[in-house]
Every structure is written in structure tokens, then in C-alpha cells.
Amino acid sequence: MNGEEIPRRGEVWWVRVDKRRPAVVVQTDDVRDPRVRSFLVVPLTSRLHLVDLPGNLRLSKSATGLAKPSVANVWDVQKVLRSDFLDRAGFLDVPEQALMDEGLRLALGL
Numbered sequence: 001m002n003g004e005e006i007p008r009r010g011e012v013w014w015v016r017v018d019k020r021r022p023a024v025v026v027q028t029d030d031v032r033d034p035r036v037r038s039f040l041v042v043p044l045t046s047r048l049h050l051v052d053l054p055g056n057l058r059l060s061k062s063a064t065g066l067a068k069p070s071v072a073n074v075w076d077v078q079k080v081l082r083s084d085f086l087d088r089a090g091f092l093d094v095p096e097q098a099l100m101d102e103g104l105r106l107a108l109g110l
Contacts, residue, residue, distance in 0.1 A: 006032055007039050007085055010092045012064045015041060016084040022066055023080065024092060026104060038079045042100065044070040055103030057096065065090025074103035 007013060007025045015023050023041035044064065050071045051058045057072040064070055066089055092100070104110070 005085075005088075006034065006036070007082075007088075008091075010097045011088055012044070012066070012090040012092065013041070013088050014086040015080045016086060017043070017078060017080060020086065021045075022064065022070065022089055023078070024064075024072055024100065026077065026100065036082070038081050039085070041078055041080050042072045042074055042104070043076050043078060045073055046070055055106040057099050057103055059092070059096060063090070063092060063096055072100055072103070074100065074107045077104070077107070 009025050009027060009029045011025045012022055013025065014020055022044040024044065025039055026042050027040040046068055048069065048071055050056055050073055053075060055074045059070050059072055061069055
């Protein structure tokens with residue numbers, strides 16, 4: 001990621017955490033400040049059986065820009081440093097973002 005890009009809510013990025021993996025940015029865009037050094041993300045997995053967990057969301061290849069369908073695992077929200085955002089893959093549409101918000105509300109008890 002170049003130093004000028006600030007990840008946006010709903011974007012799918014390849015990030016470096018325990019390994020290189022895709023994730024959706026779920027942090028608000030209300031604070032878009034270059035001093036923000038980390039972002040909250042929901043990791044995506046190709047382990048499709050995880051869609052059975054309440055709140056998780058199955059996403060198509062076209063929704064994420066990835067090579068295969070995936071599941072947004074809302075039970076594994078993570079903080080990723082800005083420097084660990086590698087490549088943007090896609091952007092979730094508003095309906096998918098709304099479903100993910102519902103899953104996050106369930107997981108976080110909001």
C-alpha cells in the first residue's frame with residue numbers, strides 16, 4: 001500500500017496478520033486521518049462451513065474480487081496496522097455491508 005492510501009469501510013484488502021489473507025475493513029470512515037495507524041477488519045476465509053456460525057456472511061467472488069467464494073467471519077474481528085495492508089481486492093456493495101453490520105451487532109452485542 002502506498003503511504004497515501006487510507007483503507008475505507010467496506011473495502012476488501014489483502015492484509016498481513018498471521019499470514020497473507022483477505023479481510024474487509026469494518027472501521028468507520030468518519031475518522032479519516034493519516035495518523036490512524038490501525039484498522040479493524042473482519043477476516044475472510046475459504047472455509048465455507050463457517051457460514052453456519054450466526055452472523056457470518058457468505059460472499060461471492062464477484063462481491064469480494066477474490067478468486068473463490070468466501071465467508072466473512074465476524075467472530076474474528078482483528079486490528080491490522082496500516083503498514084500491513086498489502087493490496088486492495090474489491091469493495092462490498094451496500095447490501096453486503098448491511099448484512100455484515102447485522103452480524104457484527106450480533107457478535108458484539110450491540
